[in-house]
Amino acid sequence: MQPWRVLRTRRCRSARSSGVQHKRNSPRAQPVQPLKEVKMLDVVVVGAGQAGLSAAYYLARQGLRPETDFVVLDANPAPGGAWLHRWDSLTLGTAHAVHGLPGMKLPASDPAEPASAVVSGYYGSYEKEFSLPVRRPVKVRAVRPAPTHDGGLLVEADTGTFATRLVINATGTWDKPYWPHYPGVGSFAGRQLHTHDFRSVAEFAGLRVLVVGGGTSAVQFLLQLAQAGVDTAWSTRRPPEFKTGEFNQDWGRDIERRVNERTTAGLPPLSVVGVTGIPLTHQYQNGIAAGTLLSRGPLQRLTTDGAVFKDGTTFIADAVLWATGFRAALDHLAPLKIREPGGGIVMDGVKVAREPRLIMVGYGASASTLGANRAGRAAALAALDKLSVPA
Structure with a gap:
């Protein structure tokens, strides 16, 4: 039996017993609702950059229904993730390698084109091609344990509250610029x-x-x-x-291994250049x-x-x-208490050790555009695995 068929049967029993109605949401952002009217979703994806879109693609591919079983919330006013905000002089030819999303190749483009325009247009086409349920602009303010709803999570946004069994967090780093302190x-x-x-x-x-x-x-x-x-x-x-040599897949895997060693130990990820x-x-x-x-x-x-x-x-x-880099934008996850004393988060791949209802992509090794696709697939499979086990 296909795993998503098991999900359909189990979720319907849960809905009948809890009184939650599974009505299809409008693709537009919903107004704030009283908690008793909040629909239980299987997954809420927070963030629609490369990692978030990759996760959404694989959720849909594995049988979860957009808008009925999962939604994607994005704080940006348009597709593109962090690329939407890049300066025009950062062209496709001068940007770090931009990798395509799963299932749809990045179209050939003029290297002189601004990377922000090329990637934003590509992400927008991708969302339409696969009918991904991205709601924007929706700013998530907090994710916290739900007092009811079968022990799920509440995702509190400026447009309303979402109840969900799982959250895939893909908020990246762009909204958390790091300003070091120096005297004067x-x-x-x-x-x-x-x-x-x-x-x-x-x-x-x-x-x-x-x-x-x-x-x-x-x-x-x-x-x-x-x-x-x-x-x-x-x-x-x-x-x-400054590094010389061939920056191939073996090099990329070695970089990911080194980053994963830190996140597995609960240490904060190093800066990109600190590793590469x-x-x-x-x-x-x-x-x-x-x-x-x-x-x-x-x-x-x-x-x-x-x-x-x-x-x-x-x-x-x-x-x-x-030009001092960024930190992971995770303030909205503070109510879940997932950080270690040193500020890091213990990770097992995309799984968070302290909170089994939370899956994280775009953090650590999956913060790169190459790692984001693999992490999105891993997140979707981890979500399916958790959803197939009765609460």
């Missing part, structure tokens, strides 16, 4: 902004810009700024790790030769008009661009 940050008289808020190098014409951070975004910002004639300085906590390094492309080699991609070393403090580095040298700056 509050006294700096110039502009400070994060990668999250970057739009165009044109904003920095005629200015002197300090770029802080050791990842690919920092490198790309420096090259764009230098090309526009902007005077720059680069600060990294440790010497930049920076691929030494021809463009980056030229940037190093020109002196643009030479780090001044760790930042010691900011002053009113610039920066002092750990070696005592200084740089007069009009703006500081913090």
Whole structure:
């Protein structure tokens, strides 16, 4: 017997005994309802980036019915996930490899096209092709244990409350930019902004810009700024790790293994560059030769008009661009108490050790576009496995 047929029989018995009516929801966001009227879903997917869409695809493929058995909630106003917010100068040719979603190839596109436009359009087409039930914009404020509803979870959003047996969380990192603290940050008289808020190098014409951070975004910002004639300085906590070699599937699997070792132990994931390094492309080699991609070393403090580095040298700056990465956007999961004392989350693949009703993708190894597809499939299969066991 196919596993989803078992689900159909078991869920109907549960519905009759609990009095919950399984009515098809409208694809539009629903208004806040009294708890007694909330329909019990099998799965709520939070987030519609690559990991969330991959999970939704595999849920539907395994027999769960969109809008009847599961929904996807997305805080963005349109398809695209974090790609929707990328700056226009990040083209498809300069972005990290963009991987297609399961069941539908990424169409061939001009490398000069903005990656945000290409990926957003592709995600939108994907949602339509597979009739995925994405409701947006819906901001999830909290996920907490339900006092009733057969021991499920309540997903509290700005448009209403959803009762569900399981949650697949796929909120990624874009909404959680990391701002490090350095002495003098509050006294700096110039502009400070994060990668999250970057739009165009044109904003920095005629200015002197300090770029802080050791990842690919920092490198790309420096090259764009230098090309526009902007005077720059680069600060990294440790010497930049430019890597040579073949970045193939074996390399990718090794990266995922190293990330999984940390999440299995309940340690916070490292930054992407902390695991992968920076691929030494021809463009980056030229940037190093020109002196643009030479780090001044760790930042010691900011002053009113610039920066002092750990070696005592200084740089007069009009703006500081913090390319310091992101953290997992998981504040809405705080009521579930899933974090370890050190701030990490003990994971077994996509399963959360402290909360069996929660499955997480887009966290740890599955935060990459390559890992997201495999994690989406793993999440769907884990959900089917849990749903097939009577509560």
